[in-house]
Amino acid sequence: MNSFFTLSLGKDINLIAEDEKIILQSNALKLSFSASQLRIKTAFNHLKNYPKTFSELQELVKEKNGQEAVEKFTSYIEKLTYLGWICHSVFPLATAIPMTGDYQFSCPEIDWQQQTFTLSRFAYLHQIEGQMLLESPRSKAKIILLDWRATALIGKLSQPQSCASLAEEIPDLTEELTQQFISLLLATKMLSLEAENTHLIKWEFHDLLFHSRSRKGRHSNPVGGTYRFLEKMEPLPVVKPPMSEQVIQLYKPNLEELAKTDISLTQVLESRRSIREYNENPITVEQLGELLYRCARIKEVIDLKEKVQVSRRPYPGGGAIYELEIYPAINYCQGLEAALYHYRPDAHELELVTQWNQGIETLFTDAYNASAQHGMPQILLIITARFGRFFWKYQSMAYAAILKHVGVMYQTLYLVTTAMKLAPCALGSGNSDIFAKATGIDYYEESSVGEFMLGAIL
């Protein structure tokens, strides 16, 4: 560990001093350190209340309690660093706050005359609660930039910089302080010193950020069903409130009859294909009704008392929350006018959302292009998420889980369309902004997250 970093205990670590020991306590863990030597106790007190550099702390311990005590204290610091309980600062510029345990804080040997430095393409700056934060999905720490000069240095690091060129034009910045700041960035993987390996090079910035923040391991945010809005906001209702007075009752299939006549599961799985060419005799409104009933209707609403209403549907969904909605966009369907509808899963009916418009036309053209221009789909099932319904309960992994639900719904649609001898094809890209414009639905409230093409089989 570099001795010039100023060390401090993380804000959420409590220190209790007892006769011959120091107790440190986080939300999850309590540790006791023997501190019979008075100066070790004093050094712990500095860590909590009056941070000093590592070398100053070592000196302080050595002066009165000798080398053995220094070694003991150093091993304590190593353990605390590994736990992610120690913040490292280069004053007055920046503080690195670890976000996880299993944390190494070390930077390589540097030839300060020769080496140039560039910011990693994964590092990003953003403002949180009035502070400028530097973060990266490659790092297990976040860095608070305490001074505008630190922000200026980050700006300059978009281009390769030597230590000397980096300090140029920025007032009151010695080369020594610049080196220390660079060391802090190196120890937290904010700089790219060498070419990315063949695995990392394939990652896009947004994908790595999403991956690392929606899984555990590289951040300290709560994950899972935390109900963070429980006392603050009502959950969105289990069924979306009516969107229109113009409704069309859909055909309900007889499931008992279907169970006798359906092809087997093995036949469905073995014959399922993505089909992008369509019969000129179009899909019918009865077939659409049967498909939606078998895949997406509400079978039962369940009251989870003080928390939230959930439901049972044919496909599985995290927490039985069911945030996905289906908007059938109709191009060519026997018995239904071309328009955009919303499927009400409780009443099993379609609500007219909007007549055919330019936006819907574009969504169909996009789908046609995404499927290599084989044939214009007769129906485009646009799948949206009512984000707030899912975000109300889940945190960190919520958006990732929503995308998993889209996959679950895709497969359910594939299986049932195959059994019904329709032409199905999932799509991997879509335009949420055009959907928002075509429908007038607020992008942040509910956006399209998937599209599924449908038609009559040739």
Ligand SMILES: Cc1cc2nc3c(=O)[nH]c(=O)nc-3n(C[C@H](O)[C@H](O)[C@H](O)COP(=O)(O)O)c2cc1C
């Ligand atoms: C999530 C997902 C996204 C897809 N995106 C597209 C797409 O954008 N365009 C397309 O023509 N097919 C798309 N497909 C269909 C795949 O190309 C198809 O499943 C794959 O080629 C295997 O063929 P099969 O489904 O006939 O077995 C997608 C499938 C899935 C599951």
